[in-house]
Amino acid sequence: MIAITDVRIKPYDNHPLKAFVSVTLCEEWVIKGLKIIEASDGHLFVAMPSKVKKAGGYQDIVHPITRESREHLEEIVLNAYDDIIMEASCYQKEDNS
Numbered sequence: 001m002i003a004i005t006d007v008r009i010k011p012y013d014n015h016p017l018k019a020f021v022s023v024t025l026c027e028e029w030v031i032k033g034l035k036i037i038e039a040s041d042g043h044l045f046v047a048m049p050s051k052v053k054k055a056g057g058y059q060d061i062v063h064p065i066t067r068e069s070r071e072h073l074e075e076i077v078l079n080a081y082d083d084i085i086m087e088a089s090c091y092q093k094e095d096n097s
Contacts, residue, residue: 001072002026007080009036011088018044019084021077031062036081044081046074 006024021034033049050058064070 001069004073004076007077009077009081009084011081011084016040019081021046021081023073023077033061034077036077044078046077 003026004023005027008022008024010020012019016038017035018038019036021036022030022032023034024030031049035047036044037047038044048060048063050060053059064073
């Protein structure tokens with residue numbers, strides 16, 4: 001499995017879009033344009049970079065081939081997002097004290 005060596009998250013709390021994400025692979029390649037989306041049932045998922053098709057709808061530009069690769073990517077990205085949200089809530093608590 002390819003190594004995800006860096007994850008950069010820019011929170012964007014505008015329901016359902018929660019953040020923009022860039023990931024670095026093997027310290028050599030960067031993929032930009034991933035998004036963290038909140039589904040209608042409340043769970044978060046990672047949307048791949050995409051473009052609008054002429055006929056309508058979207059087409060992924062980059063995506064994992066296997067379910068295991070997608071799960072690996074989602075786990076790392078969502079854990080990084082949770083860390084950022086947790087850190088931000090800690091700062092807010094300190095500011096309100």
